Amino acid sequence: MPCKRFQTDTVMNRLHSRIQILWILKWLLLGIGIGVGVSVLTTTFSVTDLSTLVIVFLFLIVGTMLAVLRFRRFRYEIRKDGIHLRQGVVTIRDTFVPADKIQHIDINHSLLGRPFGLVSLRIHTAGVFDGQITIPGLDSDRATALSNQLNQLTDDGKSV
Known part of the structure; x- marks a missing residue:
């Protein structure tokens, strides 16, 4: 199950x-x-x-x-208790990072991504999944909104 x-x-x-x-x-x-x-x-x-x-x-x-x-297999979802990623080409990998394990978030504007208007959201974690997970291929506005949403999650968890 x-x-x-x-x-x-x-x-x-x-x-x-x-x-x-x-x-x-x-x-x-x-x-x-x-x-x-x-x-x-x-x-x-x-x-x-x-x-x-x-x-x-x-x-x-x-x-x-x-x-x-x-592209077809990469999915992400922000939940009230963390972030869920599903990715992979040959092997599908489900990753869940609890909100309390998120340390900080970066938005990366790569040289090749700039002409396409795409950025990556890098989520640094407390020792989980090699210390970071990345959501590539977001437009800047969506990445900023996700970053704010994740920051809200981590702030809510710390104040409880």
Whole structure:
């Protein structure tokens, strides 16, 4: 029987759809870097080098599939007692962080995320889940609202 804290009667929130483009772009840049690296190592560097194009194309295809799957599976929900995340491509992982374990919250504006208007919300925890969890692919207004909502939760828990 599933743990009661992971059962939800509400619809969990999704990330902004533009995050898929950002994730695909990261895979494409990785493919270009590896493709150029392979060309340099084989000393046959050429823009039309077939191995470079194949590597870039494979990274683009795999990156697109992973970005779409990751987007479809990533969910989050702020509850009165903490935050629940569900994420994963191959293995689905449910994570629950109680409000009393939240230490502080950062909003990160990455270099690649800025042109898409996307930020990440990083929640630092008291020794739980490697000390932090991240919700990527939020617009700035949503991240600020979530940060305020989580701060309200932690303040309420401390005053009781």
